[in-house]
Amino acid sequence: MSESSTRTVLEAVDLDGRPTGPPGPLSGLLVADFSRVLAGPFSTQIMADLGATVIKVEAPSGDETRGWAPPERDGVSTYYLGINRNKRDVVLDFGDEEDRELAQELARRADIVIENFKPGGLRKFGLDYDSVSRTNPAVLYASISGFGSAGGASLPGYDLVVQAASGLMSLTGDPEGQAYRSGVSVFDIMTGMQATIGVLAALNHRNATGLGQHIEVNLLSTALAAMANHSSTYVAGGRIPFRMGNAHPSLFPYEPLPASDGEIVIVAANDAQFRKLASALGVSALADDPRFRTTEDRNHHRDELRPLLVEALSTRTIAEWFDILTDAGVACGPINTIDGGVALAERLGLDPVVHVGQGDAAIPMIRNAISFSLTPPRYVSPAPPLGADNDEIRAWLNTPEDSNE
Structure with a gap:
């Protein structure tokens, strides 16, 4: 993507009264976010916090987490609010030829594409990696799935299913009771982080070589890696770990x-x-x-x-x-409880809560977990309403890049 094109989108943010603030470590990068629910949006929010321009693309029905309530704030799901800040939003119907062409143009201009459709699901729209890389060979294209693109390509990827299938639930709960899921969608979050790590590693490679590439992450592989010592107990030690409640298999107390x-x-x-x-x-x-x-x-x-x-x-x-x-x-x-955790972070000077947005519309949110001495995370705007930037983004995508030179 050309520098002038990136600047056009960034300046549009300023015109909307949402200043970009000081440049972040990912400033100047454009992310086309074709993901929804949790793992993908969590990854792209990290990038947005760190200065990237993230354009969230939604179907006319919107990301389903908008309706995952209660709890909610001013009629919007707090689930959705918690993982979509600092993004621009456009509605594109991939079944509509004109909208599909705009989506393809966005992918062509993007530095980074993130998607979590079922493997192969974007091929019919010309938005899979092979299609996008033909017109944008330097693209960093990250695909997130539940069980990978081989034998598990057709399996839907929900965190709870992966917690069960990976073995995590067999390790969680009372030894004499039933297996329990983690209270957090832990593998969705970890997979989103893995996607971000993969993109940043590929970005470093591209900066050195000019080459784009396809990054793939999936919940099951993330789960097996994240269970670390427990996975190693089996593959290196030949023993199957078992549920111990709150006890640790190797340490006491x-x-x-x-x-x-x-x-x-x-x-x-x-x-x-x-x-x-x-x-x-x-x-x-x-x-x-x-x-x-x-x-x-x-x-x-x-x-x-x-x-x-x-x-x-x-x-x-x-x-x-x-x-x-x-x-x-x-x-x-x-x-x-969570309130106690937030209070502890406040007592320790970690300033865990930031207010995102302007005036009375500002929404309290949890701060990005990374600190930088020179390029701190930015908190420009809360999660956008559905189609909040439709006109502006559509006009930009319909404008030939040469006219921005």
Whole structure:
């Protein structure tokens, strides 16, 4: 895409009263976002936060997460609001020839294309990688799917299905109870991050060689990689991990333990940390007990160690132990609800909440997790209404690029 074309879109943002702010690390890049729901939009929001111009393309019916409510804010799903900020929005019906040609033109001008249709689903519209790369050979084209483009190409990719099929649910929940899904769509989020990593790696390669390429990520591969030590237990150790509730298979203590008024999470991930914990609890002798001296010892004798720790913890509250253990250098934490997590981040000076938009219309949102010393993330506009930039984007796509020179 030409520099002048990028500038045209960026200047249009300013004309709408939504200043781009200081340039971000991805400023000057145009992203055509053909994705919907979670993994793709989460990836493109990261890019938008970091300065890229993201044009979200929606069918006339809109991204279905617009209607995933409650909860909602001013009639819009908070699900949708949480993953679509800083984007422009245009409605294009791929079944309509004129709209389809505009979508193809957007892909031709884009530096990056993100899509999460079923593998091969965009071919009939001339928007698959092979078609787009013929007119835009430098494009970085990222495809997100549930189970890849080979044997799993026809399978719909929902996070819950992948949590079940990957084995994660077999690891989550009470050992004597049913399997549970994670409370977060963890593999959608991780796959969105993987897509972003893949695009940035390919961008570095393109900067060196001028070559575009096709990046593919899928939920199942992400899941197996993300289960890290558990996956390795099977493929390298030949053992199938099993559900342990809140316990860790290789560390103890590394779980919630009861204080006088509830549970507090306590971590002693090595021998030095356990010695600090034992001292802070007033049971220093435990660190020299041959049953508990090393990590391996504590794992083998956790059923003997746990009641001794519980007895010591029963003398104080969660808040008291949090202060005592933190001062002693022991990792610990209360089991908060989300409001408590936000409050903790605020107390620690992380400024977790940003207000996106202007005046009374500004929407509180969670800050991008990355900090930069020179090019901080930007928070220009909340998630756009359906077709918010239709006229402007359609006019831009219908204008030959040469006229912008």
